[in-house]
Amino acid sequence: MALGKDYATQECSIARALEIVGERWTLLVVRDALYGVRRYNDFLVHLGIPRAVLAARLQALTEAGVLEKRRYQEAPPRDEYVVTALGRDLWPALRALGAWGLGLPGVQPMREFRHAPCGTDLGVVGECATCGGGPVPLEDVEILPGAGLDPDPADPVSRALARPRRLLQPVVTEPV
Amino acid sequence: MALGKDYATQECSIARALEIVGERWTLLVVRDALYGVRRYNDFLVHLGIPRAVLAARLQALTEAGVLEKRRYQEAPPRDEYVVTALGRDLWPALRALGAWGLGLPGVQPMREFRHAPCGTDLGVVGECATCGGGPVPLEDVEILPGAGLDPDPADPVSRALARPRRLLQPVVTEPV
Numbered sequence: 001m002a003l004g005k006d007y008a009t010q011e012c013s014i015a016r017a018l019e020i021v022g023e024r025w026t027l028l029v030v031r032d033a034l035y036g037v038r039r040y041n042d043f044l045v046h047l048g049i050p051r052a053v054l055a056a057r058l059q060a061l062t063e064a065g066v067l068e069k070r071r072y073q074e075a076p077p078r079d080e081y082v083v084t085a086l087g088r089d090l091w092p093a094l095r096a097l098g099a100w101g102l103g104l105p106g107v108q109p110m111r112e113f114r115h116a117p118c119g120t121d122l123g124v125v126g127e128c129a130t131c132g133g134g135p136v137p138l139e140d141v142e143i144l145p146g147a148g149l150d151p152d153p154a155d156p157v158s159r160a161l162a163r164p165r166r167l168l169q170p171v172v173t174e175p176v
Numbered sequence: 177m178a179l180g181k182d183y184a185t186q187e188c189s190i191a192r193a194l195e196i197v198g199e200r201w202t203l204l205v206v207r208d209a210l211y212g213v214r215r216y217n218d219f220l221v222h223l224g225i226p227r228a229v230l231a232a233r234l235q236a237l238t239e240a241g242v243l244e245k246r247r248y249q250e251a252p253p254r255d256e257y258v259v260t261a262l263g264r265d266l267w268p269a270l271r272a273l274g275a276w277g278l279g280l281p282g283v284q285p286m287r288e289f290r291h292a293p294c295g296t297d298l299g300v301v302g303e304c305a306t307c308g309g310g311p312v313p314l315e316d317v318e319i320l321p322g323a324g325l326d327p328d329p330a331d332p333v334s335r336a337l338a339r340p341r342r343l344l345q346p347v348v349t350e351p352v
Binding site: 150 | 188193196262272279
């Protein structure tokens with residue numbers, strides 16, 4: 001793939017980050033992975049993404065070490081994609097982009113994020129105003145339906161995410 | 177322009193943010209604007225971006241309210257692009273992406289960011305561990321050359337950014 005070739009002369013770390021996650025759909029795949037989505041069909045249905053694009057994004061993210069492919073069934077063979085430590089480290093950037101998006105005209109919060117141990121809503125970069133410090137660990141983030149959420153009853157991922165849960169908690173739906 | 181049409185069914189605020197800043201080059205234009213770059217030729221030389229792409233990105237960012245066009249010379253008429261409050265709010269996301277990029281193989285820091293009032297290096301989302309709270313105001317962020325910086329002597333923006341300065345401090349070079 002010809003990812004990021006145009007950025008070759010841009011040596012800054014933002015440009016390098018965009019070489020990996022700047023392609024269309026990539027950050028939404030990572031978002032879903034952080035929400036606990038692991039399986040091809042679940043990404044497919046929840047993202048409404050063309051199959052070839054999803055396959056390419058999953059492969060590129062796996063090669064970049066953001067996702068890790070794990071066999072979860074042998075007959076027939078089936079893999080799932082689990083977000084790695086490198087992928088988890090993208091959460092503050094995604095949270096910051098999402099918080100910024102909330103300031104755009106007409107955008108309603110689809111999800112709320114709360115620091116589970118103390119119940120405080122997360123700040124714009126995933127920090128907790130009550131507990132202090134930088135972004136809190138992902139395992140401690142509760143994800144709840146927001147005021148703008150209108151779950152799609154035909155989408156099992158959308159249904160799962162309509163209930164309070166933790167980031168990274170696996171969303172497992174039946175194979176289609 | 178057909179920006180973000182594919183994301184139409186993705187109503188979350190991250191997807192909405194990507195509709196505006198997810199196009200190729202866009203976040204690097206915003207990055208340079210936050211570094212103080214304001215003029216077409218300066219973006220052009222510093223980014224090494226095709227002219228048509230730069231013009232399209234500047235127009236889209238202006239329409240989205242991330243940049244504001246200001247006339248700085250009447251004869252001949254010349255405009256510059258100044259980052260708005262909405263654009264400034266992208267800093268935590270850019271800082272988080274840049275901090276993430278530093279964790280990629282072989283990436284050296286091109287720039288360091290420091291909380292000017294106390295001299296503390298900024299955290300991964302632009303927060304100050306010494307002063308606490310979320311991201312510090314951009315005016316208080318000092319931007320310094322990093323270990324990996326190799327300034328381009330032919331690029332006046334690169335030269336200007338090789339010296340310590342503040343975020344948003346205008347980079348003004350002579351018209352080409």
